[in-house]
Amino acid sequence: MRSASERRRGYRYWLLGAVLCTCASAALTSDLYVVCNSNVALRPADVREVFIGEKSFAGTVRLTPADNLAAQATFLGRVVKFTADKYASLWTKKAFRDGANPPLVLVNDTEAIAYVRQTPGACSYVEAVPPTGVAVVAKF
Amino acid sequence: MQSTKMTLRSWWSCTAMLLLCAGLVAMPPAQAATNTDKDAAIADMQRKLDESLLAIKALSERVRELEAKQTSAAAAAPAATAANAATTAAPAQRLEATEQRVTQLEKADASRKSADSGLPLHGFADVGAGTHNPINSALKGFYVGNLDFYMAPRLGDRTRALFELNTEVGSNGTVGIDLERAQIGYQFSDETTLWLGRFHTPYGYINTALHHGSWVNNSLRRPRFLQFEDNGGIMPAHTVGLWASGTQHAGEGKLLYDVYGGNSQQIVGGGLDMRNAGSPQFNLAAGGRIAYQFNSGKLEGLTLGLHALTARIEADRPVSITRLRVYGGYADYDTDQWENIAEIYVFSNADLGGSSGSHRSNAGFVQFGYRLPWGVPYARFERAVLEQSDSYFAALDGGGSYSRAALGLRFDVDLRSALKLELANTRATDRARDQYGEGLVQYAIRF
Incomplete structure (x- = not known):
């Protein structure tokens, strides 16, 4: 005993x-932050729709999403729930069917933050805690 | 002794727990190490990170340079009052100058990303072989399919454009070039986009979801009655006109709608001509489609829709005028596992030029596909029962009734190419009572 x-x-x-x-x-x-230009008001539930091309506007603001290559795998797995292959295939079909343009591709957090800060309607995602000057719309 | 055993047991518990933790921590790198693709991606990212670090270093040096210039300028300023002011203003100026510089660099970088750096050209192509040509059953052997280019330039906030240029080989071997789509649109919101130009007529599912790019289609070819106008199709696959399209959230899904109007097609030389440049007497073709897409729950992936169209079709051989009326419905079940499609079309045409009255015909297909990691096996059955006394079908080369059963397989060679095989049995049931089997192979790519 x-x-x-x-x-x-x-x-x-x-x-x-x-x-x-x-x-x-x-x-x-690690955390993943979805950041948008300060003129964008977006709900966390809309983030996936924006990146798969189903939502192009936030109010009257035209959204211009950008993928961040350094955090893309995490983002696709956690938010979009697609593999990278399926995501690429979706945009190929979407472009061909609807004439839609896929998100721009940026290399890392620094580029993503710079792009979002300077481009009205821009949204992207970063792994590092975002600096001031961008709006954090969701954390995953 | 008992106490020693217990202590040992506790020690083992602790050791086991620590090993478990160590294992958990070590596991992802171990998995990553076995994945060569990930290694390559990480190496690529590392290289890009190194490049970024170099860029940051260069920027820092530039900022230091600017700061030094600012400092020396401040130091060179004469007079005690200026010197006095400089002692208080210099740090603020330096900070402002640095911020301005960083902002300029960020702007330049952001505009570089969003600038029009040329129009990317994408496309699809396919080649193949078969016991019969997949479009023209009178031909056998190897064939060249389509070489299809599409362009969707980034034009601005709300203007959109899509152009599709297709080169295809006709039955006589000549190469033809068609501007399959030329549409420019204005997107008012997520709910409404208005297009003007030549577009895929929105009926059923596949006419807008799939087009000339064979790679996009899991099956080797479209159902015969839904082939394009120059391949013997009996439906006006393209319309030149105005098209409003959009989606609206409704419940747990989405409501999809399309409304359009344009030039009525004509039948010229046995095929439908969509009157790209207009017609001497403008006759309106009009139609619409409405569908509901389930986005959650057990029905997630299912889309159910209805469609209808009407046009005044003039034919040259034999000369006739027909009021074309088509209505029907479709279902598409598209998930990670399944791609199941069914479409039905009912024709209720009226002879406007003669006295043969009204005619009813119908056509439809059902296709089941199952997505496996390496490809998609599929089965399809299609059937068209077309009234031959209807002047519309009588004037079309592909207006005969038939049925076809097909089994096929799409094998994804890689992300950009697919090999497709299809075995089919086709039975013509009125014009020429004929039956033939087909073995087809197709290599399709996107680029």
Whole structure:
């Protein structure tokens, strides 16, 4: 039979392990911020629609989304729920069917922030905490 | 002894837990290491990151340079009052100059991204072979299909444009070039876009979802009665006119609508001509389509629609005038696994030039496709029962009744190319009672 103090110690080890696991997975899962130009008012629920070309306007403002290559895999998995292949295929078909243009492709957070800050209607996503001068419309 | 065992057990628990954590932490890199594509992507991103760092370094140096210039200018300013002012204004000026410079650089970079840096040209092409040509069953062997280019220039906030130029090989081997679509539109909102020009006539599902690009289509070819006008189709696949199109959120799904009007087509030499340049007497063709798309729940991916069109069709051989009236419905179930399509068309045509009265005909198809990681196997059955005393069908080369059953397979060779195989059995049921089997292969790409 284990004594009460040994059982408590055992629980503590399991608790410690659980905390470590949680911390480890939190460290692996970074936040993703969807940012838009300050003239854009967008609901988090609309973000997916914007990037798959189903929503082109926020009020009277024409939206011009841009993909951020450095964070695209995370964004597609977490927000659009598409693989990169399916996303590319969707835009090929959409362009051919509707004459729609796919989002611009930017390389990293710096480019995405600069583009969003300077382009009316622009939206993109970044992994680093966004600086001032852009509107954070959602965090995933 | 018991206490030692317990301590050991606790120690093992702790060790096991730590190993589990270590495993969890180590797992993603281990998976990544096994994925060569990811490695390549990471290496590419690393290279781009290095380039960005270099750019940042260059910018920093430039900012330092500007700051130095600003400082020396301030230092050179004569007079005690100016010097006095400089001591208070210099930091603010430097900050302002730096901010201006950064803003200029950001603007330049942003405009570089959004600038019109040339029009990307995309397209589709296909070639193939078969026991019969997929369009003209009288021909056998190898064939060249379509080479199709499309352009959708970025024009501004609300103006949109789409041009599609298709080169195709006719039955006699000559190469023809068609401006399949030439439409310029104004997007008022997500709910309304107004197009002017030549567009896909919005009926059913596939006429607007699929077009000349074979790669887009999972099946090797369209149903025969829905082929394009110059390939024996019996429907006006293109209209030259005005088209309003849009979507509206409704419940958990979307309401899709299309309304259009344009030049009535004519039948010239056995095929439909969409009168690109107009006609001596303008006859209006008009129609519409309304559909509901389910975007959540058990029916997610399902679209149900109704469509109707009417036109005044003049034919040259035999000379006739027909009031074309077509209505019908369609269903499309498009999910990660399934691509199932069904369309039905009912014709209720009236002879305006003779005395043969009204005629009823119908045509339809059903197609089931299942998406697998490597491709899409599909099965299709199509049938057209077309009244031969109807002057509209009598004037069309492809106006005969038939039925066709087909089994096919699309194999995705890579992201941009697909190999398709189809086995089909076609039975002509009125004009020429004929039956033939087909084995077809097609290699289709996009670029």
